[in-house]
Amino acid sequence: MMDLSNFEIISTVDLTSKQENNYTFHRTPAPEMILLEAAAGQDDCILFLIKQSEGNITIEKTKSLQ
Numbered sequence: 660m661m662d663l664s665n666f667e668i669i670s671t672v673d674l675t676s677k678q679e680n681n682y683t684f685h686r687t688p689a690p691e692m693i694l695l696e697a698a699a700g701q702d703d704c705i706l707f708l709i710k711q712s713e714g715n716i717t718i719e720k721t722k723s724l725q
Contacts, residue, residue: 660716672716680705694721 660670685694695707695718708719 660711660714670714670716672718 661667662669680697680699683696683698685696687693691711693709695709696704697707698704706721708721710717710719
């Protein structure tokens with residue numbers, strides 16, 4: 660998470676996934692949430708919901724497509 664007024668890193672979270680995945684961020688209607696798609700070609704795709712609240716980040720695995 661970054662403070663856009665000065666580009667300072669506020670918080671970080673490590674993702675425990677494979678290095679060969681391609682990560683794509685998607686906007687949602689809610690400003691405190693974004694979707695993260697972790698795709699491994701045509702073999703696998705995992706969708707995560709990332710939420711920000713009071714300086715904390717939570718990541719929830721929502722779906723795995725194989």
